[in-house]
Amino acid sequence: MQVPSGSLLADAALQAGFSLNQPCGGQGRCGRCAVRIDDARSAIRRRSTLRLSKEDVAAGYALACQTVIEGDAWVEVPEQETIERRLVTQKAARRIELPFDYDVARHQSVRRYFLWLDSPSLADQTDDWSRISRALAGEGVQEISAALPVLQGIGRTLRDADWHVTAIVSLDSWDYPQGPARLLALLPGDQSDCSYGAAVDIGTTTVTVWVVDLLRGEVAGQAADYNGQIVRGEDVISRIIYAGKGNNLAEMQALVVGTINRLLEAACTQAGTAPDQVFKVAIAGNTTMIHLLLAIPPEAIRLAPYVPAVNQAPVLTAADLGLVAHPQAVVDCLPGVASYVGADISAGVLSTQMDEAEDLTLFIDIGTNGETVLGTHDWLITCACSAGPAFEGAGVEHGMRATTGAIEEVWVNSGDGEPTYRVIGRLGERPRGICGSGLLSLLAELFITGVMDKRGNLNLDLPPGPDGRRRVREGAHGPEYVVAWGEESAHGRDIVLSKIDIDNLMRAKAAIYAGFNMMAQSVGVDLADVSQMLIGGSFGQYINVEKAVQIGLLPDLPAPPGSASPWDRFHFMGNTAIRGAYMALLRRDARARLTDIVGKMTYLELSADNSFYDAFTSALFLPHTDMSRFPSVEATLAARADALQAAGT
């Protein structure tokens, strides 16, 4: 193939049909797009070889995203790591509880009306459209409008169906609450006995789709899978960078639309319907995900002063986005608050109903951005903590996602520092790495057992284990703790946690706690007064609260009145974003309530606040420099010291 001189090798490869993985979005940072050049016969220029060793370069390796073609080039593309596809459709899905007493006539905006029209005559030459409007007025739908494609079809449908038709109507106007209803489709005969919608959560990593029976309000099909954009960047920043080049924005849109469409088809099959029967779609997602879905350039999101193009997108149709729902389906992207507090968080507030909470509530969606919200029914404050992806297994040498082979929990023996761990998978599954919940519990265990001090320094003096090998040793990048020996692991290499990994994890937890602290401080409340702590996000479901408190990731709260356990204050909410989208799908008033929520949420820009750095560095200890904030951890440590002393005596 031919490309203009000066083209990037990555672009040329894409044009030639090779889809190279670019988890860093083409920044030359991850090294995953390496290809091999026959340098003797090729005229290319390596702009950067950051992730390649001298030996790699000598062997001809080059980063496709950092290599410019300047003449003929002979390129060998290695087989690409494929993202493990994990399309999940739950046949016997967990039954999702209806979040309120649903009444289609009262709550639902997309309705079906069977109309038995008078046929026209020379005495009644009313045009087809006015005839439909007149009949709908008889059903209480006073004003109605329709898009051109609907009008193009009405004449034939009316006549083919002998004037007996089902009108599918969105009672809510396009862009104005008091405006006319919209006729979305006219179907022949009586098809008023079913009605479907879809709730969608576009996560940076995972996209979730629920197909909902709008007559009963029940979830009838569920499906989830990796976001197809993941090959173009694992985090939002990488994706924004990738989307900023050439025609990549359109590609990013196509990738996520493709994922949603596949999931819609799967969930519809499960629900016993078809995507073109879906007439309403409510979509949650962070601000970058919504921008990419709508092909709105997201670049300003990553650059100071971090301003999105739009926090509240207009209502669209499925046809506008290329979704496989009915082309006229109402697509409502829920509103966000800021570049780093998006619709996923406002949907979370909606679904947890913290905007109606009587008592002080703290909500966190644990993830890369650590979005948190603090408040009551009176006020809400929010911030994004830029925790980084350490708790998702990235930036940690043996980190991985929570899939088969991941160590998900670790216990450390307080006597000799020897670990025990649990691996995701079948019985006897060998570990390949450590996922977020495993890292969190490992960190807490190492600290509480004294294998590591409060600054995160590993105790190099820890005595050798029963087999004579040292768990804490000096590794290639400083001190490291061996969680699993090579003979136990799936790949034969030791699985370790290094000081560098520990520092990354400490920074992540410190950022989140500092965020809590800043919010509380800015409104003048005490974190210890938090009445309930709501934990959202898929990672959130797997963390051990006690250990999260021990490392100072979550605040140390007293037991609630009438309860012996402080853990009663912590509630795992699961995917609050999809639940919020589900609420928005069911209730006409949800959009107004969401508008109210985002209007009420004060966004705290941590990078603009000089005291954030102090709060952050104070939290760079286990659990915190100020131990009085963590009385239960202090008590645990004291008890352990007593026990050690007693044992030593």
Added chain:
Amino acid sequence: MQVPSGSLLADAALQAGFSLNQPCGGQGRCGRCAVRIDDARSAIRRRSTLRLSKEDVAAGYALACQTVIEGDAWVEVPEQETIERRLVTQKAARRIELPFDYDVARHQSVRRYFLWLDSPSLADQTDDWSRISRALAGEGVQEISAALPVLQGIGRTLRDADWHVTAIVSLDSWDYPQGPARLLALLPGDQSDCSYGAAVDIGTTTVTVWVVDLLRGEVAGQAADYNGQIVRGEDVISRIIYAGKGNNLAEMQALVVGTINRLLEAACTQAGTAPDQVFKVAIAGNTTMIHLLLAIPPEAIRLAPYVPAVNQAPVLTAADLGLVAHPQAVVDCLPGVASYVGADISAGVLSTQMDEAEDLTLFIDIGTNGETVLGTHDWLITCACSAGPAFEGAGVEHGMRATTGAIEEVWVNSGDGEPTYRVIGRLGERPRGICGSGLLSLLAELFITGVMDKRGNLNLDLPPGPDGRRRVREGAHGPEYVVAWGEESAHGRDIVLSKIDIDNLMRAKAAIYAGFNMMAQSVGVDLADVSQMLIGGSFGQYINVEKAVQIGLLPDLPAPPGSASPWDRFHFMGNTAIRGAYMALLRRDARARLTDIVGKMTYLELSADNSFYDAFTSALFLPHTDMSRFPSVEATLAARADALQAAGT
């Protein structure tokens, strides 16, 4: 090329790139799509050969629209008659008078605002869209919405233009008068010193475009041309039939959009602007033309009970239709009343202001359908008279359109019946046929001079002329009157008016007058009480009122008070449809007024009224069976009889 067996030859020809003329819309009636088949080598079937002689068929001729391909076929396509292109851009155009005292701030809905925005900072992270909304609120635009393509562009425009931008806003909402304004585009810098719109009239024959300076309200460019659909049918019925087959509806839409686009470009060039600077388009046209423009199937328009899909289309964008105006330009198709009283007529009522007339007013758009409106500011009644195209030169053997070579006026010598005529074109132009105004004056002259009686019978006893030849003679299809001898004509053949032609013209004028009569009768007024008669349509401009009254096409009205001439009651309005579109383009309140007008107009379906046939047959005389309705004609005839008698004495 290959087509499936059973394909129509006309469709196969189109696929092969031969665009055959089909003025009858593919009904096999006009014979204009004849091609020549090598029958010996071809497997085809002629479904109909209606317009072909036995000799034609023997020579291999076949009608492409009526011939089915059943195997290999060898076809010779004769050179097609080309429609004379007459793209008219009037460099020194007739200055169109502003119809009222225009004030852009008060009347115009599409406005430009130069905005000097605060740039964002960490202290003000308002998203781009809300920042624009806030600035527009400062200009008095309280609520605003935008389509996705606009939102996709705002971020880069704002930054490239350093936050100094021009917002182009439609103050009117999409589908609801009280809804939010719409941001149509955001342009860099200050571009508030110009603003353009376009008024369009889609005639069945001619499309007219005016490009209007929306700041001053003045017409800045004008262009007109044949409707590109004319090769697919000369009248609305032929086009509806053609559009009903295969994918022809899309072709018809593309043809008229292509015509409008060419005219928009020409008119914009004349106005010193470009089509993408046009942000508002108001379109008038009959109901079939509007359906075809919107690709809404028009078939029910031609079948009893003659019901259109929609009389009032929703507001669209240029992108919806493929117009070359700015993609987000507001496209407003004006509302119609019924299948045969369309937006061209309601626009006519708007532009003539007959909806505000104190006295009884009669309005007619003389053309194939003879749409007429009778009424005052209190009430309006309307009907379509199905006059047929005789006065446009069709259905008349030597009829033609009003172009070069057409006889446009005829005088007949009352003594010997010898004619004098005027031909359109340069001095000495030889006649090729007779156009509508020529036919009308010829009919009147033959009647008044007694060459023809009141039943339209030619006087075969008329003595020979000075050269011994008879002007009235027995022709191939009955008696005929020779207007021009072969040696005078451009083609060397005699130009005649036959009894068949006369009958067609009589039926046309009878249909129109019967329509007037029915309307007057149904509301209980007398036609003689009509205070003003408004004549619209391009043909209307060229007719001689006196002669039109003499044949009974227009009612015989008394002179108005203070005037000696009854002609003072007749007003030629020109193209009232384009003027109505121009008004709608300038005035925000025009749409509401048009809605009021179409709501007020009672449509009289003549085919549903048994007394119409009586009214029609009574009008099949010159001028009418009831001479008391035509006192001035009666007086003229009496004066002539007296003169003859005096001469005879």
